[in-house]
Amino acid sequence: MSLRPWRDITRRKSRQIMVGKVPVGGDAPITVQTMTNTLTSDAKATIEQIRRCEEAGADIIRVSCPDVESTAALKEIVRASRVPIVADIHFHYKRALEAADAGAACLRINPGNIGSADRVREVVNAAKANGCAIRIGVNAGSLEKDLLEKYGEPCPEALVESALDHIRLLEDHDFREYKVAVKASDIFLAVAAYQQLAEAVDCPLHLGITEAGGFVGGTVKSAIGIGSLLWYGIGDTLRVSLSAEPEEEVRVGFEILKGLGLRHRGVRVVSCPSCARQGFNVIKTVEALEQRLQHIRTPLSLSVLGCVVNGPGEARETDIGITGGGAGKHMVYLSGVTDHHINDENMVDHIVSLVEKKAAEIEAAAEAQAVAAE
Template sequence: MSIRPWRDIARRQSRQIMVGNVPVGGDAPVTVQTMTNTPTSDAKATIDQIRRCEEAGADIIRVSCPDVESTAALKQIVRASRVPIVADIHFHYKRALEAADAGAACLRINPGNIGSSERVAEVVRAAKANGCAIRIGVNAGSLERDLLEKYGEPCPEALVESALDHIKLLEDHDFREYKVAVKASDLFLAVAAYQQLAEAVDCPLHLGITEAGGLIGGTVKSSIGIGSLLWYGIGDTLRVSLSAEPEEEVRVGFEILKAMGIRNRGVRVVSCPSCARQGFDVIRTVEKLEARLSHIRTPLSLSVLGCVVNGPGEARETDIGLTGGGNGRHAIFLSGISDHVIADEGMIDHVVRLVEAKAAEIEAGTSVAMGEAA
């Protein structure tokens, strides 16, 4: 058994497509997606939820379009959204035609589920006419009957064969602006299917462990599955599927990418689990800081450690560090260097101000650098 180098990520080379104005695949950043859970026919509620997802950092947002009322509301939703909208279509090809005309940037549809070749051709024509991409979404829970009869149960080979069958239907109509997902709630099944598909096609792959569970369990399960694939260089866009608010899916998606050093957004917090040595309440402090700093988009790092055992060492590796000391006095590190001492009172407000100032400094430096480059 060969051991992979511990920090070796060689990204799979896929061709690039566009989902609205967002590039997916090639050398584009791995994008984070989520899906609304409001009735799409309620445009206001859906737009409000989209806005929260945008604030959390979502690059692309999917909405379900099960009926004509939903596609009728889609035009208003697309106009209001700051990010590309994917219309989720399951069986009725006319919903796909309506969604394309309403301005959807991408159609999530399995061509084999919508009937005749002429219906597939109609959807392709609508996608081409409106500049839509298509996402093929294979799911272990809804595999075609003939594949279940052939393989006996959902397995990697069945998921990949289904994906290849759907791909062929699009390519037979000269359409290549597609990405593919082969999701399963069994993370081992999903990972194996993605690995096989990655060797068989050159299109972008959308990662996900479907029906992963609630916020904690689903986060763990998704992190293992999606993280494993990303480590092997597989994946161009992802969704963390949780029984939680969609903005939480976005936050977890970015945490996975941050943990792997693939893409950074906002404050990366390094904190200890706390013990009897702690000089302040680490758990509550971290909870409050994460909530107070959720608006920061600039990538930077903050260490919060309760004592001097590991505190100074971690602080030397982060932009800002807080290390617990004795008698209610704690050390503040700036850019890895011990700078000053802060008392318990006002400590959280003080750290928030430091982080906000550092974010502004980084942003100003980025703006100056871009101006000089221009």
């Protein structure tokens, strides 16, 4: 479904880079990232976590490489991963060299923080030799001392100046395969910094509200900050930083993109908050459906409304809908049209079955269209 004019978002024009086989920037889809929280040196545990993130839809996954044991395990991790791996090497330039040689698709590094010009040159040469991109990650909590002295406190101008300083170090070595983040825990600071940086550079921007908090609070803060920037058309890739399992970050990231109509993956659920008019327990039903429909990747919509006040109207706009009725008898809508009734018993199983069938139909139609176009 195309966006109406008053919903249209015009994305900022950025040049495109490649993170492994995943394009970032330009007209490529906005990618969703996360970061593992296992010890990277424990390759088995890290790969298991990466699998869960892949199933949730992660496009790119970052792992921390603070020591030689981690970069030693990275080759096995990269080989096992289905998506590109970003190596976060902190301040130690040798970890960057090791990670590049181990197959990392991208290095998360601030070149100005790793020491001498010779070290920067070594890292850039390793990135070029191994086809690595670089992510510059400016953070309000770790700004350079001279910038804090200059500005007195973290501010948008300080974050942008830091980013431009790091960019200059890469471009001095003729390296342009980079993306940049200017993150802060303060929403206003982060949004203002990204807005200023977006006007100053043409590289892809990695969005995030850092240290956002727990699952609920962090989701809200991230949705406000990241969502505001995306609405302005700013952002080519994102990570939702939560004190939660990394696969939850991925799901929230996709929900933000789905909410703005920028990218669609899986089932978009429209549901009411429920009230005394509900014909079935809406909250428990939606909880069960969201859990059981996580495996669906095909974009489609499902409305779950407890009564006939808004139910029929919402159902007309979704692929599948259910509206609560009296005496435990509820109306099911298919493609916006009333189709049949269902009782409370096995209602969730029935809806899951309908969604799976609809997803299979959409996938089959897409495959047939692709074959016809060849």
